[in-house]
């Protein structure tokens with residue numbers, strides 16, 4: 604009886620683990636956040652220039668995210684959850700000027 608419980612627990616853990624591995628998170632989720640929250644303005648013919656992700660270094664993106672958002676950015680920043688901001692920053696970091704992992708298989 605005890606064993607069956609253990610097995611059930613293991614299966615449960617495994618399922619929980621593997622599904623979280625497939626859930627959108629990290630830079631891929633950040634890319635969606637970017638499309639949903641930034642591209643309304645930052646697009647060709649939009650209110651703002653298209654953003655070049657490699658225009659800045661990682662440090663500069665981190666700094667930008669840390670700053671208080673005013674003006675046009677108050678709204679999109681207010682809409683995003685902490686996780687969304689985190690993933691979005693991962694997306695920017697992935698394509699930042701000083702990141703070269705993308706040349707590999709990342």
Ligand code: HEC
Nearest residue numbers: 637640641642643644645650651652654667675676679680
């Ligand atoms: C309501 C419109 C709007 C939205 C939504 C918006 N922006 Fe902007 N953003 C602007 C404007 C306007 C500027 C300044 C003028 C320009 O770049 O054309 C700007 C400038 C910027 C800059 C350059 C700032 C600098 O100091 O040079 C960055 C980086 C940026 N936005 C990031 C973002 C990110 C990331 C998002 C999504 C979370 C976002 N913006 C969403 C309107 C917007």
